[in-house]
Amino acid sequence: MYLKRIITLIAVTLFVQPSFSQHIRKLSKQDLSSMYSEFSFTSFQSSVYHKNDSVSTVYLGVKPDDFSFLPDTLNGPLTARIGVFYELFNDWDAKLPYDTGSIMVTDTSSIGKSLEMIINLDVEITYPSEQILIVTLIDKNKDDKRVSKIIPIDKMNKYGRQNFHLTDESGFSLFGNALGNDDQFRFEYPDTSIRQVFIRYYNKSFSLAKPPFVLEKEETYQFEPDSFFTINLTKGNSPLLELPYDGIYHFQVDLNKPDGFTLFHFTEGFPAVTTPAQALEPLRYLSTQKEYDRLIEYDDYKVAVDSFWLVRASKKPERAKNMIKKYYSRVETANIEFSSFHEGWKTDRGLIYIIYGPPTEVYRKEKEEEWIYGERNNPMSIHFFFSKAENPFSDNDYRLQRSASYKTSWFIAIENWRR
Template sequence: MKRFLLLFIFLGSVSYAQTLRDINYSYLYDPTQPVTLDIKLIRKADAWDVFYKLQHRDSLVTGLTIEWSTRTSLNEKEGPVVNAASPNKEGSLRVSVSASVQLLVAKVVSATAKQAWLFYRVLDPKYPSNGWLTSEGQPVLVPFVRGDKPYRVQGADQPLIVSHYRDTFPAANPAFSEALGKVAPILKVDSVFVIQPDQDFMAPNQGLYLVQRDTTSAEGFAFRVQHDYPRLTKLESLADPFIYVCTRQEYDRLKQTRGDKKAFDKVILGITGDAERAKQFMRTYFRRVELANQFFTSYKEGWKTDRGMIYIVFGLPEEVYKFSDREVWNYKNSSYKISFDFVKSPTLFDPDNYVLLRDKKYTQTWYEVIDLWRNARF
């Protein structure tokens, strides 16, 4: 994956106020960044409970602190401080509920590296959350879990209804497609069970789970159970993500291998034409699949989402700009210059879901990039 220079806020100007709208957020999706911040929002009647965990990847970047504040819009340069700068890398805080939308901003500063990173979440009074998942007493901050561990729902004072959906959901259609992936207008519930507020439960079956107090309301929270995830390690898991770079005939042959490594390798070798290119192709492609699963898992696997698809095919964008209703990704490298708009399309299963605005203008560039993949020249 290509790496690009990013514009950071240097410590000397950390106190300088700036609007969230003007920041290049490509660092959010860059696995080489020294820090990232996982945030989980829980809306209650009178307050937001916020759980967070700072992931620290670089031992040379030290002296980290986190300061929390709120703003009323992306155009505001600063807002009232909720929690003063603290060295705690994980924990929780509480923010009062407002009748209007607020933005919760976390500023992570490294005193030694003289850098700062801004992360924010939208505090929408209509956010459909009334509980959260814990494992071994710790809040689960990501939208996917394993099925071989016990979990518990917190924040509930009455029995909860858990609905399981086995729907596999389609992979995203290409950027030039005029049609969206077909999703049933009404999801069929495959099984339902009830859990008590203080009861551990298991979710052994893969798929989408929705936890609710009342199944007739637009309240609740969802999570996915995946066994081989976010990094795909089993041969039978590898065929599906190739849908973006294979012909229909190649894809069908990969699906038919059903765990037969020799047959699988033969198809991949037929795509790249060279054993070394095949190795590089597999290594790079599935690293991007893994990252797409980490960054973009929604009601379906991250690699199947629109943002996940673009991330896999085109890589890390040089620029990511966030607006109240969309994200804009800009690619400005030597091979192609192209932009993608993702419009926010919230659902009960994922309040932060995004959908790509597709256009035929992407056709030529799409096939040129796919050709680079197939010749291991990405």
Template sequence: MRTLLHCLLLNTLLFLTGGLQPLAADPRRDFAGQYQPQRRILAETRREGDSLRIYLRFPDGSVLQRGNPLRVAAWASFEAKRPVWRQELRQLANRTRLDKSAAWVEFCVAAASLQPGQVLSMACAPPDEADASEAAWLPITKERLGRTFLVTDSVGDPLLRRYVRLNEPFMLDCYGPERPLVAKRYDSGFNAALPPMANPAAQPVSRTLPARDSVFFRAGQRLLLPQAGLYMLRVDGAPSGYGLLVTDPDFPELTTADELIQPLIYLTTSAERKKLYDAPEPKRAVDQFWLRVAGDNQGVARQLIRTYYGRVTAANQLFTAHKPGWMTDRGMLYVALGAPDAVYRTAAEERWVYRDADGSNGTYTFRPKPSTFAPEHYELVRRPEYEMLWYAAVEQWRKGLTARSGR
């Protein structure tokens, strides 16, 4: 349960803005399941001639052993009511490879049956569950339809993320002849997201990133990037590049004192963070910060730390591209407010809904702003009326109430 103050502030604000609405069954498809990292079905693709090969990783491989076919459907958009086409793939044993408790499935779809702007849904589930948000939902883009290489880990499995760790070996698996590759490193000094009520004019403007250096690789060579930063991989002859962030070895988790202090930007003042950085033992100072927040209750402090940095890790898994996921707009809300209760998508926007026990909703709108480095990047539509909601959420953290509420 959230604090009474937060509920009063939320109700007052939503009443003033016309946003107080009773909970009701919503006819739209809810994509909130896509923001549960441990349950999400991950997908990657590679163009192979006149086909698009699709790789799926099911975190729970047992779903493939329940007698349901893999149901694949193409939709004109996220909000479409009926698919453009639908097909069922049976005899999955020939397409499945187990990976501990998870399982990989791969199959091909005729490229001619897909158009940029469409969305594929894929699930191994009964017919009435196949189109739910727990399915894998894959936007079809021009880049995806044209990319003939796959970024894999060192054993050849699709990487399924836009980052590699420092000195982590990976490979590019090209369809057809192997091609040489150049990896250019760019400045990656991006800032954490501004609060949701910040003036949009104060947002950092887009800029051209200067390349710092380049690494050249032979065709088929195992890749190893020895310096952290933002890279653009360009395969010889490919129509577009592929953005990849090289992170610290423990990413997406945070372990060093500096890493633990940085996400506190959403809860603290610059003076407070400077005091933490300048402390003789910064890591111990971080522990003391959370202990003070918890009113010297060690159990509550441990829960606060688990919750906050657990959300940071999840945001890194979900949203990392040109910068760590916790620094993005969606990552900011994920860390401060938790996973959204409902997510509604269209081609033009994504809406996150947070619901209170009294039946009121707080809604945040994101709009896509893709780039080569971050093809699935979204920016928050900032509004002054979010100020009361934001500070109420920060207050919950600062008073140690988030751990007690379980939110």
């Protein structure tokens, strides 16, 4: 677990290097499946803050201990050499980035330690605009192994999520939109003339995603806040805050605009699965209604979860452990990658990722994401299409285009988990 954000580097020297994606295909035609791979050597978090009309700061939360540490000279200290490379695209139809840059970060202090390094990149992005940023981390000590992340840039107005910079009580950048009971935070807003921010609190819970063959109307949520608060800003800075209750907290500068930034209080320990009760819920995807009803009747949920997996593993404890590790690793990844207004494992993309695994190929457009399992032109392959939903609480809400044709593949995938 990465406990402390103790290293902050400001990247001020940028130099252009050849882009690994510089070829004739449009960005929307490039396979992006590596971003959901279970086998990446590391992962990283990101956030964006539009500090003014011409410059935006990209914050990266990096785990340096995942990188290789080698002597930089014959008798020199063990050093990680982390390449950070970014590409900016105007839209998904672009074939080449219009801007690229890179830095090299060296680290000698983090070997063997669970520390988080925060790297700040100042990137020239003008208001108003929408861009697509791809950031790639490269292990320069290990055959240039790399991992990439897509970061949509929304600088069309001055009210949305990326106009707020979220930090912890020590001033280090926070990533993601989910906080727990004991997490304290502040935020910064670039317009220092703004003296108040309004908070709408919604105490709502949402149902799990249905199997992909279940045809249903798209849910629309129209509801009133359960509470309403205001907080005062001092020169664009909030006081120290916390989220006391489970639910949705929507922060707005202007109540006449839907835009703002949203924080969520999900289960404790999120995105990880940390309690038997949390481990029990995702079993609904693998169990019949009758089986699940029996599981929730257990007095001890740990016994319920263990018994479920032991049966699936033919009473072989080691196999059960491996199945548990695989399943809940996917649940956690889904929480990290696909959370929107509810936990990632409950979403359509989370459901497909957990049951089917990482897709073989992934393609993105402005309002759509396509996942392919198998070869693209193979008639036996499975294609899932997810449409981006308009949601004031999240820009990560994608809904599956459902079809009865998924029924056979779904039951095969479920049976593979159950035997």
